[in-house]
Amino acid sequence: MQGGTAAPGHPAVLVPAGTGLLDAAAWVGHACWSELALHKVLTAWLATEADPELCAILWNVRSHRSMVAEAWHRRLPELRELPRAGFVEPEKRDEEGLVPLDVLSTSGPSHARSTALRIALASMATRYDARVPVAVGPADGPTAATLADALRTTAADVTALAAWTQPRSRRALYR
Numbered sequence: 001m002q003g004g005t006a007a008p009g010h011p012a013v014l015v016p017a018g019t020g021l022l023d024a025a026a027w028v029g030h031a032c033w034s035e036l037a038l039h040k041v042l043t044a045w046l047a048t049e050a051d052p053e054l055c056a057i058l059w060n061v062r063s064h065r066s067m068v069a070e071a072w073h074r075r076l077p078e079l080r081e082l083p084r085a086g087f088v089e090p091e092k093r094d095e096e097g098l099v100p101l102d103v104l105s106t107s108g109p110s111h112a113r114s115t116a117l118r119i120a121l122a123s124m125a126t127r128y129d130a131r132v133p134v135a136v137g138p139a140d141g142p143t144a145a146t147l148a149d150a151l152r153t154t155a156a157d158v159t160a161l162a163a164w165t166q167p168r169s170r171r172a173l174y175r
Helices: 021-046 052-075 101-105 110-131 138-165 168-174
Strands: none
Touching: 021 052, 021 101, 021 110, 021 138, 052 110, 052 138, 101 110, 110 138
C-alpha cells in the first residue's frame, strides 16, 4: 500500500494494527499500577484529613481511581504464559517521581496536598491522552473505551479538586 491506496490486487488496510501484545500489556499494567499506587496514598490521606468537604472529594477520587485500576486490570491479557500480575508494576518514569506521590504521602497542609493530587491526576491524564492515538488496532477497542472513561473520570476529579481550592464564597458556583 503506497500513498493511501492499495496496490492492484491487494486489499486496502482500513484499520492499522495497534502495538504488539507485550508492549500494550506493559503499558496497561503500568497504568493499573499508577492507579493502585494513588489509591493507596489516598487511603492513607483520608485517615488523617480533617476537612469534611475535602474528605468527601477525596473519597470520590479514591473510588474513581479504584474503578479505573480495575478497568485497566480487566484489559490485561489472560494467558497462562503471561500472568496478569506480572504486568502490574511501575514504569521507570513512575519510580523517578513523574507522579508526585511522595508529596501526597507526607502529612502537610491540605491545600498543598490537594494541589499535588491535581498535578498527579493531570500527569496521568496526559499519559492517557498520549496513548489514545496508539490504541487504534482492531483488538484495541476495549482499551480505547477504557482510555476514554479514564480521561473523563480524571477530568471530573481535577475539576472537583480545583473547586475545593477556590475561596469558600466561590465554591457554590461549582456545585
